[in-house]
Amino acid sequence: MKEIEVCPSTLAQGFDTYSPAARKVLFDGKMVSPHLAEPSPSTDSPEAKEAIKKISRISLSGVQPKFAVVLDQNNQLRYARNEERGTYILKPRPNAYHILNKEYCAANEHLTMQIAAQAYGIETAANGLCFFANDEAAYLTRRFDVHTDGKYQQEDFAALMGYTKSNGGSDYKYCNASYEDCAEMIRRYVKAAPIDVLSFFRLILFNFIILNDDAHLKNFSLIDRGGEYRLSPAYDLINTSLHLVQSRIFALDKGLFKEGMKLVDTHQVGRTDFEEFGKRIGLPQRVIKKEIDRFAQENSLAKELINRSFLSDALKKQYWLSYDYRRKMLNL
Known part of the structure; x- marks a missing residue:
């Protein structure tokens, strides 16, 4: 399991999970683990293939796959299924051959969004990192265009x-x-x-x-x-x-x-x-x-x-x- 020493959202030191400040903007204060039970799409395992058959892919724009994600009743992040409306977007690592350092794309986007918000006061979509069982990082962002009624x-x-x-x-x-x-x-x-x-x-x-x-x-x-x-x-x-x-x-x-x-x-x-x-x-x-x-x-x-x-x-x-x-x- 990925060892965490800073908040995987705000990058505040001394946290092995999402900090209270991060939970407030990402999950309305709910206790949510940054460790995903879902398989990473990049593993190409039978479990991953089976899971992806049932989920909603938002798009495959360019080289970055995006998946709809929901927070279930047990406060677990999982892929949205069937006609569920995803309230989060998950970006696993891209697989395109021409992308350098692809295993760090999620960490890069997360860092850049945090610098924009914290260092320069730019309003950004709430975001963080989460981790598959193989320790692969994925970028997670809360959709700002979705509300309770639509x-x-x-x-x-x-x-x-x-x-x-x-x-x-x-x-x-x-x-x-x-x-x-x-x-x-x-x-x-x-x-x-x-x-x-x-x-x-x-x-x-x-x-x-x-x-x-x-x-x-x-x-x-x-x-x-x-x-x-x-x-x-x-x-x-x-x-x-x-x-x-x-x-x-x-x-x-x-x-x-x-x-x-x-x-x-x-x-x-x-x-x-x-x-x-x-x-x-x-x-x-x-x-x-x-x-x-x-x-x-x-x-x-x-x-x-x-x-x-x-x-x-x-x-x-x-x-x-x-x-x-x-x-x-x-x-x-």
């Missing part, structure tokens, strides 16, 4: 812009828009647009310094939980440089601006680009400066979270060095 209305930015595979091509979520276009969707559909545009600006800055180059159109959403649309909590945040041979700067081909950006190497992106981006999406100059300064500074809590994470020692070092390099670029 689902909240949620639209990702690809849908808001009207892009699908049929009219936008196989790479429709990457090649048809810029982050400036995304901000326009917020201004078009959100009454409290100034608040959410600022949140979006922070999220783009975070994705840049954390090397998340998979922040495509479907990884941003508007959600209606109280009679009006707001920017949804952040989700699917990960340092992709740990898993890809050739990572990018921005997920969207056009980058920050509607007309696109000429990007040859990372040295061509810096503070002035984000200053111009903030200006274009309607933020005051003093706010732009304050936010860029904050993301450009070394964040001691981020470093602590990296060191307490479930990454290997080598990947912790790689994560920190890549993140530290990128945040310093905001000073250029």
Whole structure:
């Protein structure tokens, strides 16, 4: 059984299971074990094959399998079956041959989400790690679009812009828009647009310094939980440089601006680009400066979270060095 010395959600020290703070946001305070009785899909065992026949696979987008999960009456996490509505999403390790360090994908996403929430104050989907019997880690996140009586209305930015595979091509979520276009969707559909545009600006800055180059159109959403649309909590945040041979700067081909950006190497992106981006999406100059300064500074809590994470020692070092390099670029 996987030995745990920090909370597998908040990464707080001195816990061998989920901390009270983690249980509150993930499980409404219920005592839930991070150890899963269900078999890992990656084992390809007869037990795993039999279990997967009965469960609901949410999607197989790209290389990341996602499974619907519920918390049963015994406070055990298990795969959702038949027509059950999953209240959690489980991401086991991917099996694609071209993904590096695939056994640490879950730990990476979990760490990145925690850094976003704790170190930078970004609203994120509640999340944590859980572990199969073979000690393999899986990423667990609570669905923010599901409530007791059903689902909240949620639209990702690809849908808001009207892009699908049929009219936008196989790479429709990457090649048809810029982050400036995304901000326009917020201004078009959100009454409290100034608040959410600022949140979006922070999220783009975070994705840049954390090397998340998979922040495509479907990884941003508007959600209606109280009679009006707001920017949804952040989700699917990960340092992709740990898993890809050739990572990018921005997920969207056009980058920050509607007309696109000429990007040859990372040295061509810096503070002035984000200053111009903030200006274009309607933020005051003093706010732009304050936010860029904050993301450009070394964040001691981020470093602590990296060191307490479930990454290997080598990947912790790689994560920190890549993140530290990128945040310093905001000073250029």
